[in-house]
Amino acid sequence: MQLSGKTALITGAGSGIGRAIAEVFAREGARLILNDLSPTGAEVARALGGVFIQADLANQADVRALAEEALRQGPVDILVNNAGLQRIHPVEEFPEETWNQMLQVLLTAPFQLIKYTLPGMKQRRWGRIINIASLHGLVASPYKSAYIAAKHGLLGLTKTVALEAAEYGITVNAICPAYVRTALVESQIADQARTLGIPASEVIERVMLAPAAIKRLIEPLEVAEYALFLASEKAGAITGSAQVMDLGWTAR
Incomplete structure (x- = not known):
């Protein structure tokens, strides 16, 4: 098993991409420390034999x-910064409190967790930090100023x-997916439908997938398997990258 003997801290692990990563990492022998704002994260942790820590990253x-x-639960060998949220507003209408909350969850919290877990990784001279970014870390779309x-x-x-x-045997990478189911x-x-005044059924085709060559949403498992690769020894030469x-x- 590729992650046997490693402990992974995964944020936003109660559903979606975070849950899929937790399931794949557990399959490959990792010991799990899972975080989520929702208590559903505790159910995932119980099912996978992991530890759950509820915390509000805002x-x-x-x-x-x-x-x-x-x-305290053990050395963190792998950190996956996955927790996220999204709000859609024109920039002149974006509530400042919401902007600050989003930057805290999406950027400052990952910085904090890296800051606190990195010393132990350096001491052990091995570590993997995987930040779940987004296609919108590379390009922009309207109404998403805080997220982007x-x-x-x-x-x-x-x-x-x-x-x-790098000199401590630690790699740090980001995964930048398009829209994941x-x-x-x-x-x-639903937010885009309200903002643009179109039916929800048209948002995927006209907005989300219009610029894409492959006309489908990405499945969480696909992102999770990519995260497994980056966490494994096979990816030891990859660091500082935005995996698209x-x-x-x-x-285009």
């Missing part, structure tokens, strides 16, 4: 407490930490 004190408890700003920042953080940590995307479909899973979106 609260910096909660993030610190999460890191401290995770480190945060994901662009996450790619910059990924590259910087990769340069700082998750509850978060379902909520985006964009259905051919940026090929």
Whole structure:
């Protein structure tokens, strides 16, 4: 098993991409420390034999407490920053409180968790940090200013930490998928429909998949298997990268 003897801390593990990553990592022998805002994360942890730590990543004190408890549970060898949220507003109407909340969850919380877990990885001279970014870390779309700003920042953080940590046997990479079939995307479909004044049934075809060459949503398992590769020894030469899973979106 590829991750036997390794402990992985995964945020946003109660559903979607985070849950899929937890299931794949468990299959490959990893010991799991799972975080989610929702108690559904506890159900996932029980099913996979892992530890659950509930924390609100919109609260910096909660993030610190999460890191401290995770480190008490055992050394964190693999960190997967996956937790996310999305709100859609024209920039002039974007509530400042919502903007700040989104940057905390999507950018500052990953920075905090990297900061707290990196020393142990350096001490053991091995580590994997995987940031679940987005196609929107590379390109922009209307009405998503906070999300896009945060994901662009996450790619910059990924590259910087990769340069700082490389000599310690630690790799730091981001995965940048297009739209994945998750509850978060379902909520985006409804938000886009309201914002654009079109039926929800048209959002996927006219907005989400219009620039893509492959006309389908990505499945969470596809992202999870890619994360497994980046966490494995096979990817030891890959760091500071933005791994694009964009259905051919940026090929144009």
